[in-house]
Amino acid sequence: MSASEEYRQKAGDCLARANLSDDPREKTDLLALALQWRRLAEQTAAPKRADTPPPPEDLPARPGDPSSGAAPDAGVRNEAGPNAD
Numbered sequence: 001m002s003a004s005e006e007y008r009q010k011a012g013d014c015l016a017r018a019n020l021s022d023d024p025r026e027k028t029d030l031l032a033l034a035l036q037w038r039r040l041a042e043q044t045a046a047p048k049r050a051d052t053p054p055p056p057e058d059l060p061a062r063p064g065d066p067s068s069g070a071a072p073d074a075g076v077r078n079e080a081g082p083n084a085d
Contacts, residue, residue, distance in 0.1 A: 003041075003044045004041045007037050007038070007040045007044060008038065008041045010037045011034045011035075011037035012034075014033045014034035015030070015031070018030035
């Protein structure tokens with residue numbers, strides 16, 4: 001059993017105990033604990049990849065880059081105006 005599966009099981013156990021409890025404070029505490037277990041399970045199952053750059057197809061197009069599919073002059077502005085010759 002993976003860690004995330006174990007954490008989900010613990011969350012389920014807390015939910016089951018909360019449903020059986022007649023004490024409002026105990027029920028609240030168990031529900032909060034179940035939520036924490038669920039969050040931990042989600043974090044463990046899908047770790048964040050902030051240190052990994054996105055794949056090339058997810059990068060924005062850059063003007064002049066033939067691999068980007070953008071027109072070579074896309075986004076380039078002629079500061080001299082139309083009659084600059």
